[in-house]
Amino acid sequence: MKIMNCPLNGPRNISEFAYGGEVKPVPAADAPTPDWADYVYYHDNQPGIVREWWLHVPTSYWFVAVRDVTSDKIIATYRPEEAPP
Amino acid sequence: MPLVLLKHALGFARPQRQIPASRELKPSYDVVIVGGGGHGLAAAYYLAKDWGITNVAVLEKGWLGGGNTARNTAIVRSNYITPEGVRFYKESMELFETLSQELDFNVMYTKRGHLTLAHTDAAMRTMRWRAEVNKHLGVASEIVGADEVARIEPKLNMSRQVRWPILGALHHPVGATARHDAVAWGYARRAAERGVEIHQETEVTGFDVEGDRITAVQTTRGRVACGQVLQAVAGMSSKVAGMAGVKLPIRTIPLQACVSQPLKPFLDSIIVSGSLHCYIWQSQRGECVMGGAVDPYPLQAPRSTLDFKEGLMAHMLELFPYLADVPLMRQWAGMADMTPDFSPVMGKTSLENHYIDAGWGTWGFKATPVCGKRMAECVATQKVPDILQAFRFDRFKSFDQVGEAGAASVGT
């Protein structure tokens, strides 16, 4: 079993979480459509250490995880309003 | 020791190498193909055969077909849901029909029949939709009821005393399997015969880009100038495209599979259940080849998990309860290059001489022949053939998805 440390709920089984994509700047609400398409559909998708959105599904809690997407090691998790570690 | 061995040992005849030994890289090639999987090798073959372009190098960081080509579960079918997809995969199956003869290499193309089970009314509706699109485009595909499913595959558990009883299926009588590494090796051998250079253990590490052209490819064995570059690197697509500054609509997510110990033949068809997230067929050696949907989250390395096995088996045992006592022999994973609409990405990128063959996710083995042929045409004519138009890499910018989720999200 793989464990992820939820900033709200503590260590939980990874099956309780859903992946939400890379952390990247969100376009303004009135930004041109192609900017939004780019944000939604195009990804860096590079190996290495990446910051990602994750959801703890049972509590609907969104947070940020720092993960090595080559080794699948979860390096840190933090609340979105906190400064990244 | 049999004497015949001695005779061969003393004779002069030696078995020929199937692929010439690697030489030094030349300073430049007309076409550099990045990735020596089935797709890259097929493209090399058709460039040489159909277009007479032989100053070509295939650069492979590991060994031939060691990527997803050697990891897939070898299913070939064309019963997709979008007209663009069906037309494309149908052409691939036509090429598969005669591939062993064309390559003079046995790819063991075997028609078994393919059943996509439906356990809900909603699934039956999707199957009916698929059947109509398929038939319209000349692909053998029809809806069958539960009785007919039981007749075609008598060993399936048709009991109503399960969570998801089988209501019917989409039957694709021409659904097939082929030996995946033979496909790669056959293309490699015939491409090499026509003068294509195949360089294994040669990783591409960067591109020299001037304006909107790639002028040279940097590798772990030095730099080579190039006329055109075709990349076919599956799970590494974003990494390689990133070296050219191109961003793709792709996420790399592992796809896992496993095989059981060999059993006596009991299963003729390929059985897929979208609702139960699993599929199974029995190989010529008697092993049950089994898989499901991709992992729940992205990862840039293949690895196996217990979660996958548990999840898969929980469902598989509804379909075949008596498999409960059968041990698994092997489990493995590949890196699937997943697109948001479950369709591939093919054609040109934003650079003038950079061609892409990616987004093949969990379903690209069956497309190896057509993709090789059409990407070769694309590179040779420098025009995107009609049949590839719908799959352009920037289609999402204008929301022109080719939505195959209903036919490709499980069942490769």
Ligand SMILES: Cc1cc2nc3c(=O)[nH]c(=O)nc-3n(C[C@H](O)[C@H](O)[C@H](O)COP(=O)(O)OP(=O)(O)OC[C@H]3O[C@@H](n4cnc5c(N)ncnc54)[C@H](O)[C@@H]3O)c2cc1C
């Ligand atoms: C478990 C599993 C089951 C599947 N089942 C099916 C199925 O039943 N039916 C089906 O149709 N499809 C299936 N697929 C999908 C199919 O395997 C792939 O879509 C297909 O094999 C892709 O072929 P390819 O030649 O593009 O990629 P690959 O075979 O992965 O080849 C890409 C090659 O590029 C090389 N490479 C990467 N980076 C570099 C670099 N920088 N420089 C040089 N070389 C590089 C890699 O080493 C690799 O050999 C399955 C996939 C998996 C993982």
